[in-house]
Amino acid sequence: MVRNIISERGSELPVSTMGKLISIAAEDKSVISLGPGEPDFDSPKNVIRAAKRSLDRGYTHYSPPAGRLKLREAIAKKLSKENGVKATPNNVIVTSGSTEGILLALMNTIDPGEGVIITDPGFLAYKPAIELLNGVPISIPLKEEEGFQLSVDRMQDMVIPEKTNAMILNTPMNPTGTVLSKKTLEEVADFAVENEILVISDEAYEKLVYSDAKHISIGSLNGMEDHVITLQTFSKTYAMPGFRVGYACGPDNIIKSMSKLHIFSSISAPTVSQMAALEALKGPQGAVGRMVKEYDRRRKMVIRRLKSIPNFFCMEPKGAFYAFPNISEFGMSSLDFAKFLLEKAKVATVPGTEFGSHGEGYIRISYATEYGKIEEALDRIDRVVSKI
Ligand SMILES: Cc1ncc(COP(=O)(O)O)c(C=O)c1O
CATH class of the missing domain: 3.40.640.10 (Type I PLP-dependent aspartate aminotransferase-like (Major domain))
Known part of the structure; x- marks a missing residue:
């Protein structure tokens, strides 16, 4: 057998749950991913x-x-x-x-x-x-x-x-x-x-x-x-x-x-x-303004929709392309709730605990995804959580 030479530094790095959820979302085409941390737009x-x-x-x-x-x-x-x-x-x-x-x-x-x-x-x-x-x-x-x-x-x-x-x-x-x-x-x-x-x-x-x-x-x-x-x-x-x-x-x-x-x-x-x-x-800066405008349009829709889903509470995010709703009323851990949404609604989100233990009780929703897909994802979430 080969001696284990992987350093403690390497072996102790946490395995990201987000990475796993994103891989599942990428493999299953029926899943809508609200996980991404990168723009969905092409470079200008x-x-x-x-x-x-x-x-x-x-x-x-x-x-x-x-x-x-x-x-x-x-x-x-x-x-x-x-x-x-x-x-x-x-x-x-x-x-x-x-x-x-x-x-x-x-x-x-x-x-x-x-x-x-x-x-x-x-x-x-x-x-x-x-x-x-x-x-x-x-x-x-x-x-x-x-x-x-x-x-x-x-x-x-x-x-x-x-x-x-x-x-x-x-x-x-x-x-x-x-x-x-x-x-x-x-x-x-x-x-x-x-x-x-x-x-x-x-x-x-x-x-x-x-x-x-x-x-x-x-x-x-x-x-x-x-x-x-x-x-x-x-x-x-x-x-x-x-x-x-x-x-x-x-x-x-x-x-x-x-x-x-x-x-x-x-x-x-x-x-x-x-x-x-x-x-x-x-060069010309028009593309930046257009992307910001579109993110803002999605942001407003996400906030409006999250407010209408019972037991979701979301502070209005004013920057980046994320919402961080409080889901603690559902009585599940962030990880279990994200898994539940993935299994039942086929929507990938990121459990708040990926960002530290004080992220417990929250999930991260990215709106760096097409408007129509975000709408569909929120419809699905609304449907499954109303049955909890
Ligand atoms: C807060 C923050 N800092 C840095 C980065 C990494 O950016 P870069 O692509 O410039 O390495 C990210 C990427 O998601 C981020 O969210």
Whole structure:
């Protein structure tokens, strides 16, 4: 028999229930999936053309680890103009999606045993990323009755001074659809400065905000430029998840050090994707507006429909493309409820516990799926839950 050489790090990574549910949904054509975490739209045509053109022109080589200069210039301009985040090409690094940006940022800020604050519920990749680096995730519960906004008081109680180096902040938030308010962000900023904590601000859904909500980059707040790494991505805004391209902007020394590490993770983000990303930023922006408008149309329908289903309670999500209804009245765990919907209604959703133990009592519904399919899925859910 072959000796088991899989590291504890690898073998202890959690097996995602979401992955399993999505595979079942993909195999059974009668299932409608409200599981996806990626846009259902194709990438804009001008972006695809730019990618093809750059391949024909021989952009098939490595790029500099920090990213191509022209792209970093365009990103710095975008961050300064649209987000109020002071940026120059020297404090920007282009990464293979923000997933790699998160990992590089964490690699640079924590040593084994050091803490990183995250939210519960929160994006499911944060905790394993911290644990892979032998860091300690410090989960701050979010409460529905507080609009899933982050409570700094609660955070204060859980932080071990000098052992907590960083926090990952996510707005608009996956899975709750919360857009953090200016008040919350100002409190977090004061807390971070007082406790010398670096804020890793994951703004993957920055453009997907609706109604009266406004996205604010915490890096734009007074005095925060030395305390924040801002992470954004082309995956959601431009429907380009398969291109694997995102970027981070932060203090020069941290970005320099991330670029050094980048050589050992992927050398550089894919060159063809960087050329496509440059077109996405510099070319026409009409596609973004159209996608946001369509997400908003679906969002309104989802909220209206969920409100009409007995025992479903859903706070109005104002960002990203998720609703996070409370299903605790049904007396089943989140996992059992998601399984029930999959078996009886043939609708795939994600149990709230995938996003942390405080996601118990909720399911995540994604509206990154065609309007008609979402309607049909909600009809089916309505029918089966009325029989419980
Ligand atoms: C909050 C959040 N951050 C980051 C990512 C990953 O994005 P990327 O494709 O840029 O790696 C996702 C993807 O679902 C996400 O939901």
